[in-house]
Amino acid sequence: MDDYDPKGAASPEEKAAFQKIYSTAANKGLNVGSVRAYVCGPDGDPLVIAGGGVAKDLEILKEVAKKLGTKEGKPVVALRSQFAPPKTEPGALALHLTARNLPITEGGEGWGALPGEDWIVYSKKEWTSFLPPAGASPGAAWQIDREIATKLLSHFYPAVEEYGFIKKGEYERVAIQCTLISKDRVRLDASLKMKECFYSDKVWIAVEATAVGVVEFDPAKRTVKRFVMATEKATCGGPFAVVVRSADLLKRGDN
Amino acid sequence: MQRNVRVILALLVLAGAAAAQDGDLFWIEKRAVEWAPRPSERKFDQIAWVTEARTAVELGKKHNRPVFIFTHDGRMARGRC
Numbered sequence: 357m358d359d360y361d362p363k364g365a366a367s368p369e370e371k372a373a374f375q376k377i378y379s380t381a382a383n384k385g386l387n388v389g390s391v392r393a394y395v396c397g398p399d400g401d402p403l404v405i406a407g408g409g410v411a412k413d414l415e416i417l418k419e420v421a422k423k424l425g426t427k428e429g430k431p432v433v434a435l436r437s438q439f440a441p442p443k444t445e446p447g448a449l450a451l452h453l454t455a456r457n458l459p460i461t462e463g464g465e466g467w468g469a470l471p472g473e474d475w476i477v478y479s480k481k482e483w484t485s486f487l488p489p490a491g492a493s494p495g496a497a498w499q500i501d502r503e504i505a506t507k508l509l510s511h512f513y514p515a516v517e518e519y520g521f522i523k524k525g526e527y528e529r530v531a532i533q534c535t536l537i538s539k540d541r542v543r544l545d546a547s548l549k550m551k552e553c554f555y556s557d558k559v560w561i562a563v564e565a566t567a568v569g570v571v572e573f574d575p576a577k578r579t580v581k582r583f584v585m586a587t588e589k590a591t592c593g594g595p596f597a598v599v600v601r602s603a604d605l606l607k608r609g610d611n
Numbered sequence: 612m613q614r615n616v617r618v619i620l621a622l623l624v625l626a627g628a629a630a631a632q633d634g635d636l637f638w639i640e641k642r643a644v645e646w647a648p649r650p651s652e653r654k655f656d657q658i659a660w661v662t663e664a665r666t667a668v669e670l671g672k673k674h675n676r677p678v679f680i681f682t683h684d685g686r687m688a689r690g691r692c
Contacts, residue, residue, distance in 0.1 A: 395679055417679070
């Protein structure tokens, strides 16, 4: 409900529209809350609260459809990814990060069973630092600026119960070393040791990780063709994995 | 002869180092595929969501369909609580 909090991003009109549904449900004695599934009539009148498990929810939905005489049909809006690449400035590099607990369990329950995802966007000035200095030969090595490294590595944690970054994280070790391994490839070696505060200001979660990656680039154009990275070893309570992959370098900055 | 052996050994060491790096990079590609979100983990996208309650109710009225509103804290679409 973050967007619908008083200081949230939703418009006043949108907040008012949802508040009307919420209040009506509460006045009817329905079990309202911030994490709920409201089944409403076509006019938005809340009828019942779902969320008691798949089987029970399917029953509820079928009953409501039957009661209202709803006819089966196609979705009224197009299917689309709910986590599309963000809009960016032209020339920016968007990196998609997936973080998951290990071992991978199909069909598990709870937020830890699914991967967490983030988009990290580097400006041209930032991603250029992953390319070798002009005239560099294979074997040349350099360190990425700590702030640029933190922008990526601070997202190296699995799905946990969180309310966002409640406090500024404590970063004991945040480093990405680049090594030019051929005329058009840079190897990345990353190291991370941090604490983040996600859920309560009294609970800090410790994370340690090492990762390797590669940046493929066009030496003539000085552009990144591909960026990929994966953890070799990572712990956050238990083991977890991270993989980072570049979206196509966005030219127009819209999606 | 000894110099030739040393040169050959140096070349073998460099070749080994390159192979280890290539081995690492192959490993990265393999992991990038294994650890990426699977279709079974993106079932959320199989539902045609709209992101505002007002839009949902407008569509409900227009198409005479009940409206399902899911509220939560966090960012469901990207698995962050």
